[in-house]
Every structure is written in structure tokens, then in C-alpha cells.
Amino acid sequence: MVHGEAWTLKEFFVYPNEYIYWSIQIVMYPFMTGLVAGAFVLSSLYHVFGVKQLKEIARFSLVFSFALLPCAPMPLLLHLQQPLRNHHVLMTPHFTSAIAAFGIVFLTYGMIVASELWFVYRGHFVARALHLRENGRGVVDHLLAILFSLLTLGAWDVGEEALHRDEKAVKVLAGAGIPVACFLHGYAGFIFGSVKANALWMTPLMPVIFICSAVVSGIALCILSYVAVCQLRKLLGRRAAARDDLSPGDEPGGADPAIVALTARYLLIFLVLAITLELLDLIFRGYTAVKSWDILRSVIYEKDFVKIFILQYGLGNLVPFILLSLPRLTIRRAVAGTLLVLLGVFMMRWNVVIGGQAFSSSFAGFMEYRLPIVPESMETFREGLGGALLVAGMPYFLFFLISRVMPIFPSRQNY
Amino acid sequence: MITRRTFCKQALLVAGGTVLPLAALELFDPRRLLAEKEEGAKVRWVFLVDTHKCVGCGFCVKACKIENEIPYDAHVSRTWVERYVVTKDGRTLIDSPGAARDGFTSSKIDQNSAGMVEVKDEEIAKAFFVPKLCNQCDNPPCVQVCPVGATYQTADGVVLVDRKWCIGCGYCVMGCPYGVRFFHPVYNVAEKCTFCYHRLHKGMKTACVDACPFGARQVGNLLDPDDPVTKVITSERVSVLKEEYGTKPQVFYLGLSMEVK
Ligand code: SF4
Numbered sequence: 001m002v003h004g005e006a007w008t009l010k011e012f013f014v015y016p017n018e019y020i021y022w023s024i025q026i027v028m029y030p031f032m033t034g035l036v037a038g039a040f041v042l043s044s045l046y047h048v049f050g051v052k053q054l055k056e057i058a059r060f061s062l063v064f065s066f067a068l069l070p071c072a073p074m075p076l077l078l079h080l081q082q083p084l085r086n087h088h089v090l091m092t093p094h095f096t097s098a099i100a101a102f103g104i105v106f107l108t109y110g111m112i113v114a115s116e117l118w119f120v121y122r123g124h125f126v127a128r129a130l131h132l133r134e135n136g137r138g139v140v141d142h143l144l145a146i147l148f149s150l151l152t153l154g155a156w157d158v159g160e161e162a163l164h165r166d167e168k169a170v171k172v173l174a175g176a177g178i179p180v181a182c183f184l185h186g187y188a189g190f191i192f193g194s195v196k197a198n199a200l201w202m203t204p205l206m207p208v209i210f211i212c213s214a215v216v217s218g219i220a221l222c223i224l225s226y227v228a229v230c231q232l233r234k235l236l237g238r239r240a241a242a243r244d245d246l247s248p249g250d251e252p253g254g255a256d257p258a259i260v261a262l263t264a265r266y267l268l269i270f271l272v273l274a275i276t277l278e279l280l281d282l283i284f285r286g287y288t289a290v291k292s293w294d295i296l297r298s299v300i301y302e303k304d305f306v307k308i309f310i311l312q313y314g315l316g317n318l319v320p321f322i323l324l325s326l327p328r329l330t331i332r333r334a335v336a337g338t339l340l341v342l343l344g345v346f347m348m349r350w351n352v353v354i355g356g357q358a359f360s361s362s363f364a365g366f367m368e369y370r371l372p373i374v375p376e377s378m379e380t381f382r383e384g385l386g387g388a389l390l391v392a393g394m395p396y397f398l399f400f401l402i403s404r405v406m407p408i409f410p411s412r413q414n415y
Numbered sequence: 416m417i418t419r420r421t422f423c424k425q426a427l428l429v430a431g432g433t434v435l436p437l438a439a440l441e442l443f444d445p446r447r448l449l450a451e452k453e454e455g456a457k458v459r460w461v462f463l464v465d466t467h468k469c470v471g472c473g474f475c476v477k478a479c480k481i482e483n484e485i486p487y488d489a490h491v492s493r494t495w496v497e498r499y500v501v502t503k504d505g506r507t508l509i510d511s512p513g514a515a516r517d518g519f520t521s522s523k524i525d526q527n528s529a530g531m532v533e534v535k536d537e538e539i540a541k542a543f544f545v546p547k548l549c550n551q552c553d554n555p556p557c558v559q560v561c562p563v564g565a566t567y568q569t570a571d572g573v574v575l576v577d578r579k580w581c582i583g584c585g586y587c588v589m590g591c592p593y594g595v596r597f598f599h600p601v602y603n604v605a606e607k608c609t610f611c612y613h614r615l616h617k618g619m620k621t622a623c624v625d626a627c628p629f630g631a632r633q634v635g636n637l638l639d640p641d642d643p644v645t646k647v648i649t650s651e652r653v654s655v656l657k658e659e660y661g662t663k664p665q666v667f668y669l670g671l672s673m674e675v676k
């Protein structure tokens with residue numbers, strides 16, 4: 001079977017070689033990079049602009065952004081027909097191609113996030129290493145002590161001045177990171193926006209639309225995960241308290257509604273921006289009505305109507321907009337709102353990537369994408385539901401691992 | 416203590432030292448050396464399709480599949496033939512069943528999931544066949560978008576894919592406005608018509624040109640004024656496909672109609 005044949009359904013006239021070649025993983029790719037960029041921008045709101053109330057969620061989203069980072073190129077690897085040759089992009093980058101610089105941009109961004117994290121946690125690493133060296137017992141503690149010593153990179157000075165310098169470095173890195181994060185994602189938009197052969201993709205607005213929706217999705221995921229982690233901690237804390245007979249005041253509280261409400265406000269700003277741009281694009285296309293408009297119209301208003309107007313704009317944008325902007329935001333409402341926002345952004349990616357291939361470049365026929373659910377082969381796993389879930393679940397696993405070393409909440413233990 | 420003077424000196428030294436090897440790269444650009452030696456290209460392969468002569472037998476598609484080892488039953492092909500049926504009430508129906516490997520054996524028009532459509536003879540205003548293949552564009556977007564340079568243009572104008580270097584990202588497939596690219600079912604890399612580059616270099620014609628019993632397909636060198644193909648292209652009214660994309664396609668057509676996509 002030819003690549004793409006398993007999930008493509010053709011209608012009317014489609015060129016014989018045309019199939020849906022960019023499938024679910026290419027939907028996941030901008031979705032994941034969007035989350036990375038968005039989470040980072042959120043953490044920078046505290047570090048750079050000094051929005052004090054965001055302190056707790058800032059740390060959280062920085063670590064989360066780092067956990068998401070390796071998951072951005074993952075869908076690309078799963079999508080490549082020759083995944084083992086991925087390093088060719090770094091070996092012979094062909095810079096007229098929008099994808100060629102991906103490795104470079106991505107690594108730059110990764111290094112910025114990693115060094116920012118290091119400055120944030122250096123004090124913690126030193127304290128931990130010293131504590132373990134003195135009080136550590138057994139092999140595990142010994143190994144941990146070595147790990148933390150290594151993580152300090154030999155910078156043991158935790159004097160007032162040194163820590164102050166750390167803070168400054170964090171600020172600089174967070175500031176430098178914002179444009180790079182935006183670039184990383186705007187760049188993903190450019191990959192689509194610059195394909196002149198595709199009538200739906202080709203628009204200079206694409207990178208900007210991508211950045212705005214990226215920030216929206218990143219903030220939404222951070223709120224959601226922040227609430228989830230807080231509730232989990234509360235639950236575990238209660239259990240521990242019951243076991244150790246601690247006084248109830250010692251257990252950690254749940255998510256702070258004030259923080260959630262403030263963060264949601266930033267989310268709304270970017271949401272409005274994103275919708276405005278998307279609508280502008282749509283109106284412009286309808287008004288100028290160039291050659292491709294006939295087929296685009298039938299895709300947008302007929303074939304993909306439910307996906308675009310019900311799922312993306314309705315459920316994914318309008319409903320959460322109302323939910324989040326009504327006064328006295330409760331945690332529960334925020335969770336519902338952010339979940340819907342995530343759905344909306346995911347559907348937007350879907351409608352761009354899959355929607356862009358929903359019509360033949362002959363403009364005389366349509367293609368429909370059938371997401372492979374039950375994997376019958378490696379191909380239908382990689383580019384099917386299984387592969388997508390793998391990519392979506394990975395950040396949580398990494399987040400768990402990383403947060404073992406870099407605690408995201410101020411701990412009650414003293415070293 | 417480093418003074419400003421020594422700092423400037425050393426900085427210049429370092430900068431100079433880094434630029435020098437880069438300059439060497441520019442000096443020894445092999446392509447430029449070759450171009451200078453050959454004093455400009457002498458060959459530009461182009462294609463000429465006379466749609467008036469095509470009867471839709473599909474011999475070209477068959478020959479191409481065999482010559483270029485594209486699995487015979489796979490639903491992809493380097494070249495294909497389209498059938499256009501325009502009805503008196505202005506509808507245009509197009510199909511290319513199985514890339515027309517076996518020609519058009521039924522008068523019903525294959526509309527994929529919309530089924531086979533029967534058009535009565537008396538309703539037909541005009542009907543014709545159009546062979547398609549890679550346009551070996553002069554400004555090929557597929558070459559532009561390949562992130563690793565696996566798709567490249569030769570000096571004589573043909574666009575080729577390096578099967579050992581392609582990572583299979585599919586960007587070129589998306590970038591080609593003519594839908595000629597696909598993934599090779601065996602090698603799993605980008606695949607397309609090469610004008611039978613291996614044959615052209617031996618002084619032969621492409622497999623499809625040789626297989627066409629009616630002379631609807633011809634290949635030639637545009638830079639040779641005595642080439643019969645060049646003569647037709649320069650003296651007759653020819654057109655190309657999808658000019659609006661700025662790809663400068665090099666497959667020229669005689670007798671194209673406005674319905675052709
Ligand atoms: S027709 Fe398509 S594959 Fe061939 S050179 Fe032009 S853009 Fe590239």
C-alpha cells in the first residue's frame with residue numbers, strides 16, 4: 001500500500017498521486033510547540049514583567065515548558081518516512097527551506113530554557129547536595145548527592161550576592177527567551193504559510209495566528225496542570241497528615257483562585273487577538289475571492305463546517321470566552337474553560353493541517369482524512385491515534401521525572 | 416590587564432581567522448568552477464505534449480511504471496493521463512482511473528467515492544485527454560522547500576531526488592502545485608518523474624515518448640535551435656500548466672483547454 005492510502009478517501013477528481021501526506025503528527029507538531037512556547041511566555045510574565053502574583057505558577061510553567069520541549073520534535077520524528085536520517089537536517093541544512101533551521105532554532109531555545117532553569121534551581125541544587133552529603137544514608141542517597149553535585153556544575157557559592165546574580169541572569173534569559181519562543185512557533189506557522197501550492201495555507205498572517213493561539217494553548221495547559229497538581233498535592237498531603245497525625249494546618253492548600261483568575265485574564269487577551277486575526281483572514285479570502293475561493297468555500301462552509309464553526313469557534317473559542325470572562329471565576333469553571341480552549345486550539349491546528357489537504361490541488365475534488373484508530377501496521381500506529389496519544393502523554397511523564405529533581409512548589413522540608 | 420588596543424587587535428585577528436576558511440568555500444564552489452569551464456549550460460531538457468494526438472491508451476503510463484520500477488499495482492505513478500468530459504450544460508467531469516495505466520476502458524467517469532458517472536454521448540460538448548508528468552520547473556518550489564537538499568536541479572534543468580539522502584518529510588510533496596510527487600512504496604522516499612534521466616544521458620528518449628504510438632509526447636533540448644521540439648515551442652502557440660504559481664514549468668502543451676486543471 002502506498003503511503004497515505006490507508007487513511008485517505010477521495011471524492012470527485014483528485015490527482016492520482018495525491019493523498020493526505022501530512023496527517024495527525026503534523027497536527028500534533030504545532031500543537032506541542034505551541035504549548036512549549038505558551039508555557040514559557042507565561043513564566044516570563046513573572047520573571048521579566050514582575051507580575052508578582054504569578055510567582056508560583058511561573059516556576060511551574062517553566063519546568064513544564066522544559067518537559068514539553070522534547071515532545072515538540074517527537075511528532076516530526078514519528079512522521080518522517082526515514083526517521084533515522086533526521087540528523088541530515090543538521091548536517092546539510094538547505095536554508096531556502098523553512099524546515100531547515102528547525103534544529104537550530106529548537107536547540108537555541110532548549111538551551112535558553114535549560115540555563116534559565118539552572119539559574120532558578122542552582123541554590124536548591126547546592127542545598128540539596130550539601131544536605132545529602134551530611135545526612136545521606138545508603139546507596140540511593142549517595143547517588144543523589146552525586147547527581148545534585150553534578151547539577152551545580154561546580155558553582156557552590158550561595159551567598160547573598162551570588163543568588164542575586166542568579167536572579168538577574170534568570171531575568172535576562174527569560175527576556176531573551178520570549179522572542180525565541182515566539183520565533184520557534186511563528187516559524188512553525190511559516191512552514192505552512194509559505195507553501196504557495198496550498199491555497200488554504202498560504203497567508204502571511206499564518207505565523208502571527210500561530211503565535212497567538214500558541215500562547216493561548218500554553219497558558220490554558222499551565223492553568224489546567226497547575227490546578228491538577230495542586231489538587232493532587234492536597235489529596236496526598238491530607239493522606240500523609242492522617243498517617244503522621246500532623247495538625248491539619250500543615251497540609252498544602254489547593255490551587256489559588258486568585259492566581260488562576262489572573263492567569264485566565266492573560267489567556268483571554270491572547271484569545272481575542274487570535275480570533276480577530278483568524279476572522280480577518282477568513283473575511284479577506286471571501287472578499288478577494290481569488291481562483292481558489294470556490295473550493296475553499298465548499299471546504300470551510302460545507303465539508304468542515306462542524307469542525308471549524310462548531311468545534312473550533314463555538315465550543316473552543318466562544319464558550320470558554322464566556323466561561324472565563326464572567327466575574328467570580330471559580331476553579332471548576334476555569335478548568336472547564338481551559339479544557340475547551342485546548343480543544344479549540346487543537347481543532348484549529350487540525351483544520352489548518354488536515355483542512356489544507358481536504359481538497360485536491362486540481363480544485364476539482366476532495367480528500368477526507370480517516371484517523372487510524374486501531375493500528376494495523378507500524379505506519380497506522382505512528383500516524384494514528386496511538387502515536388498521537390504517545391506524543392500527548394509524554395510531557396506528563398517527563399514532567400514527573402523532572403519535578404523529582406526540581407521541586408515546583410516551595411517545600412516544607414528544611415535542609 | 417587587557418587594554419582596549421590589544422583587545423581590538425586580537426578581535427580583528429580572530430574575526431579574520433574565522434572568515435578566511437569561509438572565503439575558501441566561496442573560492443572553490445565546484446558548481447561555479449564547472450559552469451566557468453563549460454561556459455554556460457548547453458542543454459535544457461523540455462517536454463512537448465500534443466493533446467490533439469493523445470487517445471488515452473495509457474501505453475506511456477505502463478511503459479513508465481516498468482522502466483522506472485514503480486510497483487505495477489501501486490496506486491501512484493510518475494506520469495498519468497487525465498480524461499476531460501465537458502457537457503453541453505457546462506459541467507466538467509475529470510478522471511484518471513488507476514493513473515490510466517490500462518487506458519480508459521469504460522465510458523463511465525470515475526468520481527472516486529462519488530461513484531461512476533455516466534454521461535450520454537449526446538450530452539457531451541467536448542472530450543479530450545491530457546497526459547501529465549513532472550514539469551521540471553525552472554523555478555522549482557520542491558527544490559526550494561527540501562530541508563536537506565535531497566531534491567536538486569541538475570545543470571540541464573531536470574529535478575532529481577537523492578534516494579540516499581531524502582528524510583521523507585513530504586515537504587516537497589506539499590510544495591508541488593501539480594501533485595506529481597509521492598512516496599515510493601519500496602524505498603519510502605520522495606519520488607517523481609525524472610524525464611528518464613538515465614535514458615536521456617545515453618542518447619535515448621524517455622520511456623513514455625518511445626511507448627506513445629501517436630507521437631503525442633516528445634522530449635527535446637530547448638537550447639538547441641535545430642531540435643524539432645524547440646522549433647514547435649518557439650514558433651507555435653503553446654501553453655503551460657498553472658503558470659500563476661511562478662514555477663516556470665517546462666512541459667509545453669499544444670491544444671490545452673481552459674478546463675484543464
Ligand atoms: S512539477 Fe512539481 S515536482 Fe516537478 S519540478 Fe515542478 S514543482 Fe518540482
Ligand code: SF4
Pocket residue numbers: 560561562563564565566576580581582583584585586587588604605
Ligand atoms: S521528502 Fe525528501 S526530497 Fe522531499 S522535501 Fe523531504 S527530504 Fe526533501
